[in-house]
Amino acid sequence: MNQDTIKGQWKQLGGTMKQKWGKLTDDDLKVAEGNxxxxxxxxxxxxxxxxxxxxxxxxxxxxxLRH
Structure with a gap:
């Protein structure tokens, strides 16, 4: 998965990221928006x-994510 694909699927990846980094808030992920x-x-x-x-x-x- 390249950077553009990650940005395109950011909302879907939010759950996966929250599993990995549970201390991140929804606002953190929203502001990051693929960055x-x-x-x-x-x-x-x-x-x-x-x-x-x-x-x-x-x-x-x-x-x-690339695998």
Whole structure:
């Protein structure tokens, strides 16, 4: 799944993202709207982890969608 596809299916992916990152709010996901940079920033903020770890988690999530 490429970035455009992820953006196109953002609402459908919301449930999957909430399963993975339960601390994210619906508003967080709505504002992110396919923006992986913003999503990583929110994951970092909500979970108190380093930015590179949050980026890695978001990249891994996107990679899992491609299979």
């Amino acid at each position: 992986s940079e913003y999503l990583a920033g929110k994951v970092q903020e909500r979970y108190g982890i380093a930015r590179d770890e949050a980026d890695a988690q978001v990249r891994e999530f996107e990679k899992s």
